[in-house]
Amino acid sequence: MTKFTMTGALLASTLLSVPAFAQDVTLTIESWRNDDLAIWQEKIIPAFEAANPGIKVQFTPSAPAEYNAVLNSKLDAGSAGDLITCRPFDASLALYEAGHLADVSDLEGMANFSPVAKSGWSTDDGSAQFCVPMASVIHGFIYNKDAFNELGIEEPKTEAEFFAALDKIKEDGSYTPMAMGTNDQWEAATMGYNNIGPNYWKGEEGRLALIAGEQKLTDEPWVAPYRQLAKWGAYLGDGYEAQTYPDSQNIFTLGRAAIYPAGSWEISGFNNLADFEMGAFAPPVANAGDECYISDHTDIAIGMNAKTENAEAAKTFLNWVGSAEFASLYANALPGFFSLSDHEVAMEDPLAQEFVSWRSECNSSIRSTYQILSRGTPNLENETWNASVAVIRGNETPEEAGARLQEGLASWYAPQQ
Amino acid sequence: MTQPKRSSRIRWHIIVFLAPAVLVYTAVMIYPLFNTLRLSLYTEVDQARVFVGLDNFRTLFGDAIWSDQFWNALGNNFWFFLIHMLVQNPIGIALAAILSHPRLRFAGFYRSAIFIPTILSFVIVGFAWKLILSPIWGIAPSMLDAVGLKSLYAPWLGREAYALTTLSLVSVWQFVGIPMMLIYAALLSIPEEILEAGECDGITGFSAFWKIKLPLILPSIGIISILTFVANFNAFDLIYAAQGALAGPDFSTDILGTFLYRTFFGFQLQLGDPHMGSTIASAMFAIILIGVCIYLFGIQSRMRRYQF
Numbered sequence: 169m170t171k172f173t174m175t176g177a178l179l180a181s182t183l184l185s186v187p188a189f190a191q192d193v194t195l196t197i198e199s200w201r202n203d204d205l206a207i208w209q210e211k212i213i214p215a216f217e218a219a220n221p222g223i224k225v226q227f228t229p230s231a232p233a234e235y236n237a238v239l240n241s242k243l244d245a246g247s248a249g250d251l252i253t254c255r256p257f258d259a260s261l262a263l264y265e266a267g268h269l270a271d272v273s274d275l276e277g278m279a280n281f282s283p284v285a286k287s288g289w290s291t292d293d294g295s296a297q298f299c300v301p302m303a304s305v306i307h308g309f310i311y312n313k314d315a316f317n318e319l320g321i322e323e324p325k326t327e328a329e330f331f332a333a334l335d336k337i338k339e340d341g342s343y344t345p346m347a348m349g350t351n352d353q354w355e356a357a358t359m360g361y362n363n364i365g366p367n368y369w370k371g372e373e374g375r376l377a378l379i380a381g382e383q384k385l386t387d388e389p390w391v392a393p394y395r396q397l398a399k400w401g402a403y404l405g406d407g408y409e410a411q412t413y414p415d416s417q418n419i420f421t422l423g424r425a426a427i428y429p430a431g432s433w434e435i436s437g438f439n440n441l442a443d444f445e446m447g448a449f450a451p452p453v454a455n456a457g458d459e460c461y462i463s464d465h466t467d468i469a470i471g472m473n474a475k476t477e478n479a480e481a482a483k484t485f486l487n488w489v490g491s492a493e494f495a496s497l498y499a500n501a502l503p504g505f506f507s508l509s510d511h512e513v514a515m516e517d518p519l520a521q522e523f524v525s526w527r528s529e530c531n532s533s534i535r536s537t538y539q540i541l542s543r544g545t546p547n548l549e550n551e552t553w554n555a556s557v558a559v560i561r562g563n564e565t566p567e568e569a570g571a572r573l574q575e576g577l578a579s580w581y582a583p584q585q
Numbered sequence: 586m587t588q589p590k591r592s593s594r595i596r597w598h599i600i601v602f603l604a605p606a607v608l609v610y611t612a613v614m615i616y617p618l619f620n621t622l623r624l625s626l627y628t629e630v631d632q633a634r635v636f637v638g639l640d641n642f643r644t645l646f647g648d649a650i651w652s653d654q655f656w657n658a659l660g661n662n663f664w665f666f667l668i669h670m671l672v673q674n675p676i677g678i679a680l681a682a683i684l685s686h687p688r689l690r691f692a693g694f695y696r697s698a699i700f701i702p703t704i705l706s707f708v709i710v711g712f713a714w715k716l717i718l719s720p721i722w723g724i725a726p727s728m729l730d731a732v733g734l735k736s737l738y739a740p741w742l743g744r745e746a747y748a749l750t751t752l753s754l755v756s757v758w759q760f761v762g763i764p765m766m767l768i769y770a771a772l773l774s775i776p777e778e779i780l781e782a783g784e785c786d787g788i789t790g791f792s793a794f795w796k797i798k799l800p801l802i803l804p805s806i807g808i809i810s811i812l813t814f815v816a817n818f819n820a821f822d823l824i825y826a827a828q829g830a831l832a833g834p835d836f837s838t839d840i841l842g843t844f845l846y847r848t849f850f851g852f853q854l855q856l857g858d859p860h861m862g863s864t865i866a867s868a869m870f871a872i873i874l875i876g877v878c879i880y881l882f883g884i885q886s887r888m889r890r891y892q893f
Contacts, residue, residue, distance in 0.1 A: 257854075258854070258856065259856075262856075266632070349743075350743065350833075350834070351742065351743050351828075351833065351834075352829060352833075353829070353831055353833050354853070405720075405721065406720055406721075407719075407720020407721065407726075407739075407740035407743065408720075408740075408743070409740045409742075409743025409744055409834065410718065410719060410720055410740030410741070410742045410743030410744075411719075411720065411721060411740075411743070412715075415719065415721050415722070419721060537854070538854065542854035542855065543856075545650055545651075545855075546650055547852075547853075547854060547855040549853055549854040549855070550831065550852065550853060550854070550855055553831065554831070554833075554835060554836075557833070557834065557835070558835060561834075563745075563835065576650070579650065
């Protein structure tokens with residue numbers, strides 16, 4: 169008898185509580201940003217829930233290295249969350265083509281993004297978008313302000329000034345001119361080639377021409393960055409061949425190096441470690457007054473599971489991601505990850521402000537190798553790592569590097585044949 | 586009591602006792618092995634798996650993009666193996682010979698000290714040596730400086746010419762304990778009478794080692810060689826821990842294991858290709874199989890064994 173009463177009571181309580189939940193929709197977000205869990209739970213989600221009563225949001229990240237595999241198996245099994253954090257380019261494009269990501273081109277929120285911002289999550293012809301851009305990272309150079317003041321150096325604006333500054337630091341001898349190593353290879357390509365390159369190939373203009381097959385990697389705009397990289401070798405620290413990425417970060421934050429070729433994601437880490445004042449300058453242009461271009465690389469976005477049952481709520485959330493409120497929240501919680509939207513975002517971190525200010529002075533572009541061009545074998549991105557390192561070390565001339573990359577790309581990419 | 590009936594000829598206990606091992610081994614070793622071999626005969630076209638026969642192998646050996654990488658990795662692998670054979674095994678034998686000397690003091694301590702690196706993880710060894718040899722924080726430059734040999738220092742792991750040899754020597758440092766232990770055990774099993782008989786004939790010291798002990802431990806040396814061969818051609822961890830999946834500088838430390846990893850699982854923007862990966866794995870399997878067969882049929886069957 170008591171048993172029945174208990175069951176009855178339990179049933180009744182379930183029935184009673186159902187109406188309370190009925191209006192509430194719970195959205196689940198799949199993500200690889202487990203570092204950001206606290207930021208989502210404490211800042212972003214409460215802000216959204218306050219503005220949209222009736223929608224609850226859960227942020228359920230997995231480990232970055234496992235994310236793609238975990239997400240794919242969840243999507244295949246139909247147990248994936250309603251909202252899916254998107255990696256840029258081919259990984260997400262494959263999900264869209266397999267029917268896992270919904271087309272979100274028509275969302276109102278999408279109007280707040282430029283074509284470059286959307287390029288990471290568009291089909292090759294740009295006709296459909298499948299994720300709402302969240303953040304990008306910007307390349308440039310971070311420098312030690314104390315060192316610059318001590319040696320009487322101004323922020324270099326042109327290439328000549330840049331190398332004059334490096335010469336001066338090297339002559340003085342108390343600082344390593346530039347903190348970068350070639351052991352891990354990717355810095356040379358990402359913080360080297362793709363950092364300084366857009367000024368030569370004129371950002372999007374050159375990048376799209378390369379994809380269309382109108383320019384070749386042996387053309388001057390694509391070889392010239394290698395020519396500058398070839399001069400870098402002399403300014404890197406002793407034994408830079410075996411210097412790793414964490415080594416470079418430590419050398420700079422310990423105040424032993426004056427300039428660090430950087431990506432904006434370093435900002436929060438460096439703020440915690442460095443006890444000197446830091447500044448940043450954009451990649452120097454060839455001649456004073458030249459139009460400048462920066463690498464403003466699309467890095468993270470969010471899309472909707474095509475099979476979600478809460479499509480309306482998910483769309484509300486995605487529209488909110490395109491809003492000024494989200495842009496400001498996200499950019500301030502994670503300095504160095506910049507909103508991709510067209511909204512004016514006020515940021516508190518001075519270094520982050522410096523980076524983002526280049527957007528108004530220069531033209532944004534993304535890394536040249538990421539869209540379409542790294543689909544085949546040999547993989548252009550990996551080859552670019554290798555070539556950038558070889559050029560810095562002087563094992564290969566800039567022309568040879570360009571010719572080798574062109575040959576590799578032409579071997580599988582029809583527009584370049 | 587009557588004897589059990591003759592009719593129950595099937596000895597169930599054998600099957601029952603073998604079953605767990607056979608099932609587990611089949612599930613985790615034999616099935617994946619054959620499935621990998623099978624996978625190498627397929628490729629993916631438009632999200633569907635298609636049988637292509639030996640096409641993948643034709644690509645691997647015929648297409649310059651693939652074959653250059655393959656031969657480079659195989660060549661590096663042979664160099665890796667050669668260093669182990671020329672450095673690790675002779676040093677291991679020498680250490681064992683010294684340790685088995687009856688009048689050596691602290692033999693137990695040396696034995697453990699030399700063997701301990703073997704039980705360390707590759708990752709620890711890789712990172713520790715990377716730090717030791719680091720041009721920035723490492724103790725190698727300052728130690729060389731202390732003895733006035735700073736000029737000999739180079740960022741070895743960052744130079745094409747030295748990187749692979751350096752890593753091979755790190756691996757030798759880690760694993761020299763294994764040949765040492767095996768040879769040590771073999772040396773201890775040589776009966777005293779034989780050595781004493783030799784002594785009566787005037788064979789002592791070094792010549793006793795060369796003329797009596799070494800021939801007697803040859804079978805152990807053979808086993809060690811084949812173990813080294815298999816371990817080296819399956820190697821991956823140390824290179825990956827120290828140099829990453831791109832096996833820099835400029836692929837100079839790329840061995841079959843890292844080449845397989847890059848291809849199978851993909852790397853950075855390069856998406857994984859399980860079919861070409863399986864093809865490389867099958868080629869590795871064939872190389873190791875051939876090596877082991879050469880040893881088994883060419884060397885081991887001719888080796889003379891001595892019964893004491």
